[in-house]
Amino acid sequence: MARWALISGLRGDLEAYEAIQTDLRHTRRVDTLFVLGDVIGPERECNALLERLQQPRRGDLQPHCLYGWWEEQLLAERGYRGGRRADALRLSQGEAAVDALLQAVDPAHMNWLAALQFGFIELDCALLHGSSAAVDDSLGPDSSPLLLLDRLTRMDVNRLFTARSGQQFRLELSGGGIGSQVRDLEGQRQHQQSVPQRQVIGIGAGVHYTIYDPGSDRLDFFIAGTKPKQRARGFA
Amino acid sequence: MAHAVISCLHANLAALEAVLADIDQQGIDTITCLGDLVGYGPQPNEVVNLVRERQIPTCQGCWDEDIIEGLNACDCSYPSQLAERRGQLAHQWTADQLSEENRAFLASLPMSLWRDRQLFVHGSPNSQHEYLLPDMDAFAALERVESAGAETLFCGHTHRPYVRELRDGSIRVRVRQTPGEPAGVAEAEDRELRLPLRRIINAGSVGEPRHGNTHATYVIHHEDTNAVEIREVPYDVERTCRAIVDAGLPPIFAWRLRHGFEYAERADDASHVCER
Numbered sequence: 059m060a061r062w063a064l065i066s067g068l069r070g071d072l073e074a075y076e077a078i079q080t081d082l083r084h085t086r087r088v089d090t091l092f093v094l095g096d097v098i099g100p101e102r103e104c105n106a107l108l109e110r111l112q113q114p115r116r117g118d119l120q121p122h123c124l125y126g127w128w129e130e131q132l133l134a135e136r137g138y139r140g141g142r143r144a145d146a147l148r149l150s151q152g153e154a155a156v157d158a159l160l161q162a163v164d165p166a167h168m169n170w171l172a173a174l175q176f177g178f179i180e181l182d183c184a185l186l187h188g189s190s191a192a193v194d195d196s197l198g199p200d201s202s203p204l205l206l207l208d209r210l211t212r213m214d215v216n217r218l219f220t221a222r223s224g225q226q227f228r229l230e231l232s233g234g235g236i237g238s239q240v241r242d243l244e245g246q247r248q249h250q251q252s253v254p255q256r257q258v259i260g261i262g263a264g265v266h267y268t269i270y271d272p273g274s275d276r277l278d279f280f281i282a283g284t285k286p287k288q289r290a291r292g293f294a
Numbered sequence: 295m296a297h298a299v300i301s302c303l304h305a306n307l308a309a310l311e312a313v314l315a316d317i318d319q320q321g322i323d324t325i326t327c328l329g330d331l332v333g334y335g336p337q338p339n340e341v342v343n344l345v346r347e348r349q350i351p352t353c354q355g356c357w358d359e360d361i362i363e364g365l366n367a368c369d370c371s372y373p374s375q376l377a378e379r380r381g382q383l384a385h386q387w388t389a390d391q392l393s394e395e396n397r398a399f400l401a402s403l404p405m406s407l408w409r410d411r412q413l414f415v416h417g418s419p420n421s422q423h424e425y426l427l428p429d430m431d432a433f434a435a436l437e438r439v440e441s442a443g444a445e446t447l448f449c450g451h452t453h454r455p456y457v458r459e460l461r462d463g464s465i466r467v468r469v470r471q472t473p474g475e476p477a478g479v480a481e482a483e484d485r486e487l488r489l490p491l492r493r494i495i496n497a498g499s500v501g502e503p504r505h506g507n508t509h510a511t512y513v514i515h516h517e518d519t520n521a522v523e524i525r526e527v528p529y530d531v532e533r534t535c536r537a538i539v540d541a542g543l544p545p546i547f548a549w550r551l552r553h554g555f556e557y558a559e560r561a562d563d564a565s566h567v568c569e570r
Contacts, residue, residue: 199469199471204441204465204489207434207437211433225471226471228469228470229468230468230469233465233466234463235463236464236489237432237462238461240428242428242456249432251431253433
């Protein structure tokens, strides 16, 4: 079965993207590349990376891209989100960051950015920048398990791949349950529900990327441009 | 002390009068309303006037919001195009009828009300449009209460009254991370979250019951014992049905009041939250 590479948080860094593509080409036996958003950012000019994503070079894995938090901010500021503007960015980092983001992306790329999807559903997996609740939902290994279970339940998936936190982690819901008692005009009934065997996976950001084999459920975390300390590490 | 909670009045004056009389008869003077004062029914101004006269603390329902903000729900809200057209017709009729003063009142309503750790909302803490049905996933239901920081959540919107207790919950997780390590072997860490006891109390509907009976429903919360009573109140259904037909509203609104079943304009997927 196909192996997936999942990346995010490049924020205009073409060198990081090239390092990942080189890794994938030479060593990883991957045939599908998912880019879970934040391909743009205010720190550097993003046009070269955007062009590369839209027009891959020979030998590049074709990227399947979603929009992330930074794309959402730019799309809002450029008027692609109705009356909303980049309020979250303005509030958290100030007007200068909004200006820098506008400068970092040529308006010619806006239609491509506006056509990006919120998420992908592949097999029993949801691939999202944040979560099923929102693009800015930052899920991490310390997030409440109740909240993580809710985010899985909303999409009705067994694996949720998320990028917003920038962290690499695998969190398995491994057990537990809850009792529920409902009383209405028809009477009273009780129900015991078990925690489903589901997982939330943080894929990392920048040169930190993730390989997933949906056939075996094996997951590996990598850093582009570095040799693994030993082969075949990871966890299935 | 006893406290009455009413919801989904839907411009049905006869039903509201009957419910308020039932509350008065029991000597209860604390009432909270969970919204949807208008929509479907033939007396929007009369119902809003009565809520204002009685000074009932009220949060905003989805119909109240739509009247103020305009009908901007996505096309998920109705099970069919016919139902959608009927809903739009009722929306337009209500918007035309409502006085400026009552429109301003609806616009002033808060999304939620708090009393100690009791939270009062129309649909859910996330949205006025989200249905918390009695058989929804128990963990998701608990998440709605817990994420809002409440112990007891009072809601409406489903038009079916119920009391749900979520207890003895726990979630075990196994976390593996490799911070900064290239595919390093990850040590697993096991954790367990014990979940608190929480309650969801749905007040049903005064003006458009959908629980299989024509009686108006509401709930009484006895705060000293924490007991909850689900009340059914008969009212003059024919009076409202005649007013619906006389107003030129779709006759199916009267027909379903006479039956009390869910033939109403509810989305097929009740767990869907409208993206607006």
